Amino acid sequence: MKEFQKDLIDWYIHNHRPLEFRLKKDPYEIWISEIMAQQTRIEAMLPYFKRWIQQLPDIESVAKCDDEKLNKLWQGLGYYSRCKNIKKCAIECVEKYNGKLPCTKEELLKLPGIGPYTAGAIASIANGQRVSAVDGNVIRVFSRLYNIFEDVTKTSVKKQIEKLVDESLPSKEEISYYNQAIMELGALICIPKNPRCELCPVKKYCDAKDPGSLPYKAKKKARKIEYKHLYILVHKDKVHVVKRADTGLLAGLYGFDEMKPEKIIESIELKPYIHIFSHIEWHMDATLCIVDKEDINYKKIEEIEEHIALPSAFMPFFKQIKEIIYGKSRN
Numbered sequence: 001m002k003e004f005q006k007d008l009i010d011w012y013i014h015n016h017r018p019l020e021f022r023l024k025k026d027p028y029e030i031w032i033s034e035i036m037a038q039q040t041r042i043e044a045m046l047p048y049f050k051r052w053i054q055q056l057p058d059i060e061s062v063a064k065c066d067d068e069k070l071n072k073l074w075q076g077l078g079y080y081s082r083c084k085n086i087k088k089c090a091i092e093c094v095e096k097y098n099g100k101l102p103c104t105k106e107e108l109l110k111l112p113g114i115g116p117y118t119a120g121a122i123a124s125i126a127n128g129q130r131v132s133a134v135d136g137n138v139i140r141v142f143s144r145l146y147n148i149f150e151d152v153t154k155t156s157v158k159k160q161i162e163k164l165v166d167e168s169l170p171s172k173e174e175i176s177y178y179n180q181a182i183m184e185l186g187a188l189i190c191i192p193k194n195p196r197c198e199l200c201p202v203k204k205y206c207d208a209k210d211p212g213s214l215p216y217k218a219k220k221k222a223r224k225i226e227y228k229h230l231y232i233l234v235h236k237d238k239v240h241v242v243k244r245a246d247t248g249l250l251a252g253l254y255g256f257d258e259m260k261p262e263k264i265i266e267s268i269e270l271k272p273y274i275h276i277f278s279h280i281e282w283h284m285d286a287t288l289c290i291v292d293k294e295d296i297n298y299k300k301i302e303e304i305e306e307h308i309a310l311p312s313a314f315m316p317f318f319k320q321i322k323e324i325i326y327g328k329s330r331n
Contacts (some may be wrong), residue, residue: 002203005170005178011201015188017042021049022180027101027126028059034118035082043185048077060099062090071253071309078312080253085113092284103329105131124179130172132165133179134158137186143215144208145189152215223281230256230286232270232317236299237325239318241308249277250311254304256286270320275313286317288324301325 021029032052036045052073056062062070063284065087074083089111093101102108108119120133132138139152142161150157170178174231189196193283195211197203233240233256241254268288275282302321304310310318 001167002170004168004202005174008181008185009010009170009174009177009200009206010186012177016180017188022125025126025176027122029125030122031101031114031118032086034121035086035113036077038082040077045077048073058099058236059090059093059101062087063099063226067252068307068309074308075309076312080250080309080311084252088112089114095210101184103127121179121183124175125255126176126325128172128176130169130175134162134165135183135184138182139188140192140215141182141186141190144195144211145202147207147209148214149216151218151293153217159317182298202265223276223279225281225283228258228284230258230284230314230317231260232256232286232288232321233261234288234321234325235292235294235298235310238294238300239304239321239325240294240298241304241310242297249280250313251313255311255314256317260287261291262288263291264289265292268324270317275314282311282313284317286320288321298324318322 019033021033029049033042033045033049033080036049036052040048055073055077056065067084067087070083070087074080077083092111093099094114102111103123104127105116105119105123108114108122109116114122117133117135121129123129123131124133137160139158141151142148142164146161146164148157148161150160165182169175185200185202189200190211193212197206197211200206225331240257242257244250244253244255246252267290270286270288272283272285272331276283304318
């Protein structure tokens with residue numbers, strides 16, 4: 001095991017990506033980056049992370065930030081409930097921990113929106129606590145190392161892998177490098193498809209006969225399909241946006257009307273769009289409805305772009321109406 005740890009850490013030291021939030025070992029930055037990266041590749045997440053840190057450099061600034069600004073900073077990352085939990089967590093840290101994150105995995109797990117992986121990453125990378133941080137990358141690496149062909153989505157198999165990871169942990173002095181090394185190995189070498197086994201620094205310790213077939217996951221149930229028709233109301237150069245309900249998908253965010261207006265001067269059918277969530281698909285049609293009156297919920301294109309968090313589910317329609325409005329203004 002010590003040889004395995006040494007080979008992995010040596011590889012990491014010479015080959016890791018220079019990710020600032022990990023190099024600085026700032027608990028706040030590690031927290032935000034890990035939450036953002038949960039459903040997004042790190043390379044794609046970085047611009048969002050940099051913008052967030054520029055505008056919200058610490059936990060207190062997050063706790064004081066209004067929801068609209070937070071949602072706007074999060075726009076494009078999806079899973080807006082995570083953004084809500086970041087604020088809840090920040091408020092709790094201000095109230096209980098003097099505006100800081102607690103140091104141990106056990107204490108971190110008590111905070112809103114922080115699960116075992118994120119807690120382990122913060123505690124080990126920033127604070128040197130000898131604990132594991134098991135995410136999808138780590139599960140993939142260890143399922144291959146130990147040639148585990150059982151379904152990794154089962155709780156019992158996850159616990160088995162977590163036990164193996166815990167047993168592999170090095171000393172407290174090396175834990176930060178080690179946990180990052182496993183993450184980096186999964187991201188750069190032991191990738192989901194076509195793993196780069198010829199470049200793997202721990203290939204000689206791997207029992208996988210067919211690495212590309214692991215980890216094994218049972219087939220998911222087919223996603224439920226919902227059909228929607230949107231009515232996008234436009235008055236001159238302004239678009240009607242509505243705040244969605246506080247519960248359900250995209251709760252509390254902005255979208256377009258789903259009720260047809262009574263008076264329409266002109267209507268234009270837009271290109272349909274299918275948006276896929278983790279468990280459901282929205283098959284959407286949309287009609288641009290030009291109307292003769294406006295109220296306070298009609299916003300200029302620029303105002304929507306700068307201040308309103310419009311979920312990616314609605315962005316294809318927003319882009320279409322933007323082209324139509326700007327085209328009309330030029331004509």
